[in-house]
Amino acid sequence: MxxxxxxxxxxxxxxxxxxxxxxxxxxxxxxxxxxxxxxxxxxxxxxxxxxxxxxxxxxxxxxxxxxxxxxxxxxxxxxxxxxxxxxxxxxxxxxxxxxxxxxxxxxxxxxxxxxxxxxxxxxxxxxxxxxxxxxxxxxxxxxxxxxxxxxxxxxxxxxxxxxxxxxxxxxxxxxxxxxxxxxxxxxxxxxxxxxxxxxxxxxxxxxxxxxxxxxxxxxxxxxxxxxxxxxxxxxxxxxxxxxxxxxxxxxxxxxxxxxxxxxxxxxxxxxxxxxxxxxxxxxxxxxxxxxxxxxxxxxxxxxxxxxxxxxxxxxxxxxxxxxxxxxxxxxxxxxxxxxxxxxxxxxxxDPADIVPWTPGEPAPEPYRGLLGRWWGEGFEYVFSWRDGALRARGAADPAGKPPAVFTPLPDRPDVLRTVSGREVGELLRLTRDDRGEVVGLHWATYRFTRRQETFDRFDFRTG
CATH class of the missing domain: 3.40.710.10 (DD-peptidase/beta-lactamase superfamily)
Structure with a gap:
């Protein structure tokens, strides 16, 4: 025993x-x-x-x-x-x-x-x-x-x-x-x-x-x-x-x-x-x-x-x-x-054994440009690619809080559904510039930008 x-x-x-x-x-x-x-x-x-x-x-x-x-x-x-x-x-x-x-x-x-x-x-x-x-x-x-x-x-x-x-x-x-x-x-x-x-x-x-x-x-x-x-x-x-x-x-x-x-x-x-x-x-x-x-x-x-x-x-x-x-x-x-x-x-x-981390595949090319930090409603978020899916978490979230997880719509790769976590069920929409780079996000209709912005009228292409 x-x-x-x-x-x-x-x-x-x-x-x-x-x-x-x-x-x-x-x-x-x-x-x-x-x-x-x-x-x-x-x-x-x-x-x-x-x-x-x-x-x-x-x-x-x-x-x-x-x-x-x-x-x-x-x-x-x-x-x-x-x-x-x-x-x-x-x-x-x-x-x-x-x-x-x-x-x-x-x-x-x-x-x-x-x-x-x-x-x-x-x-x-x-x-x-x-x-x-x-x-x-x-x-x-x-x-x-x-x-x-x-x-x-x-x-x-x-x-x-x-x-x-x-x-x-x-x-x-x-x-x-x-x-x-x-x-x-x-x-x-x-x-x-x-x-x-x-x-x-x-x-x-x-x-x-x-x-x-x-x-x-x-x-x-x-x-x-x-x-x-x-x-x-x-x-x-x-x-x-x-x-x-x-x-x-x-x-x-x-x-x-x-x-x-x-x-x-x-x-x-x-x-x-x-x-x-x-x-x-x-x-x-x-x-x-x-x-x-x-x-x-x-x-x-x-x-x-x-x-x-x-x-x-x-x-x-x-x-x-x-x-x-x-x-x-x-x-x-x-x-x-x-x-x-x-x-x-x-x-x-007698805690569960810790599973070692192992390297994975890179994010698909269409989503690599949106990874990193974004700001929405005055707060900072981090978008990442983990375990084969796009994820987002508040920069100040405690470690144990589950992230939001997204999956693209079958016929619209620049529109993703939130399948778990914050805003589950809502859409995440990507905005790209003329070169195809992701320059803005809308999540549950809220605007996300690379810098902290007010709610004033905003053009992603000109900032």
Missing amino acids: TEVNRQFERLVRQAQAESRIPAVSAALHRADRPLWTCTVGGTGNDAPLGPGTAFRIGSVTKTFTAVLVLQCRDDGLLDLDDPVGAHLDVPAHGELTVRRLLSHTSGVQREPYGDVWDTLHSPELDEFLADLARAERVLPPARRFHYSNLGAALLGQAVARLRGGTWAEVLADRVLGPLGLADTTPQPPAGAATGFLVDAYSDHARPEPNTDLGAVGPAAQLWSTASDMARWAAFLADPAAVDPAGAVLRSTTLDEMRWPLTVTDETLWSAGFGLGLILLPQRDASGAAERVLHVGHDGAMPGFLASVYGRRGGSGTPGAMGAAVLGSSGTGVAVNELAHQILAASARE
């Missing part, structure tokens, strides 16, 4: 002991290292605890449902701005859009109609759909973040209807099978951990009931292992490394899912929500913001907590980095931080 792995194991053991969790299973996935796993405690039944032990993962299930929805979008079966009623026959709330339901900004109430956590009665599909007429819209659509299991369940049932199967069948066929997540199942397998409520004032642990969520399953039904979930977290963060052929989802679609659509608190912007994904910007030891994002989801069901996150950005972050921590106590809150601690410690203590 390496010293770094000993540190990880100590983190897990400390969390298990201090938070009094009967069983904890943790795993770390990275493209450049063997899978790391650790289990502490016991299952609470006759089965031994090990890396193959399944735990309830609760709302981590929503990330799978979100991927199924985006698959449907990419296949042309729906649009994110479609009303859900266009794809599912519902008696009420059919006007709520797919995008709003994915980002928890639809305003629909949190749970299905009734006191479901008193009765533990989960409706089957017909009852679930009929009861929508009695569910409230507690906020106007797009007003603010409001978490909703009901909304996630609607999306899962819409996917099932579009694909012509049950939600569980579609999930197994289109996600679990292609990614090799064989230990992720809708029902607890033999030897699964027992979930507990640990008494606040004694060491007694009482088992919680297992509940089948019926039609609400797309929100929180799944069981899994830490190893499967670490791989899933790595996929959410770096799909090109985990699924290079795009068999499950295109990398650009995951980019879209990770874009924040709302914050979860109006004052403390420490967490956001994309399309079905929780987004957690990270801070360094001093509290300063880093250009690092943890993306994934937490889960909670009676007797269980789960935390499943991948890491993006940062100089020490390797490819396909994901961590999962699963616990068999509904109050073992250390689970919620442990995945983030493992990710941060791994990037800090």
Whole structure:
């Protein structure tokens, strides 16, 4: 065992002991290292605890449902701005859009109609759909973040209807099978951990009931292992490394899912929500913001907590980095931080190897003359050719800030589209003099010149 792995194991053991969790299973996935796993405690039944032990993962299930929805979008079966009623026959709330339901900004109430956590009665599909007429819209659509299991369940049932199967069948066929997540199942397998409520004032642990969520399953039904979930977290963060052929989802679609659509608190912007994904910007030891994002989801069901996150950005972050921590106590809150601690410690203590720089091809002749420094809106920018593409960054940008990247239009080489970074989607237009030299730029219609200029009327040829 390496010293770094000993540190990880100590983190897990400390969390298990201090938070009094009967069983904890943790795993770390990275493209450049063997899978790391650790289990502490016991299952609470006759089965031994090990890396193959399944735990309830609760709302981590929503990330799978979100991927199924985006698959449907990419296949042309729906649009994110479609009303859900266009794809599912519902008696009420059919006007709520797919995008709003994915980002928890639809305003629909949190749970299905009734006191479901008193009765533990989960409706089957017909009852679930009929009861929508009695569910409230507690906020106007797009007003603010409001978490909703009901909304996630609607999306899962819409996917099932579009694909012509049950939600569980579609999930197994289109996600679990292609990614090799064989230990992720809708029902607890033999030897699964027992979930507990640990008494606040004694060491007694009482088992919680297992509940089948019926039609609400797309929100929180799944069981899994830490190893499967670490791989899933790595996929959410770096799909090109985990699924290079795009068999499950295109990398650009995951980019879209990770874009924040709302914050979860109006004052403390420490967490956001994309399309079905929780987004957690990270801070360094001093509290300063880093250009690092943890993306994934937490889960909670009676007797269980789960935390499943991948890491993006940062100089020490390797490819396909994901961590999962699963616990068999509904109050073992250390689970919620442990995945983030493992990710941060791994990037800090065992950073990714530094890839040597090697010389590349020169910039294409038509673009060589525009490389170097330009001024726009009074600020200085540097245009360069890197990794086969034209790039631009502000001269004062911090080192970790991604550059703008451009690609020429197929039939207009002097007009380029911004494909990522600042002003993404906007055009960059080159102006040449009579000799064909680049003498000016317009980016998103703003003028860029070789010297700092005012906004006065300007002729590139005369300055």
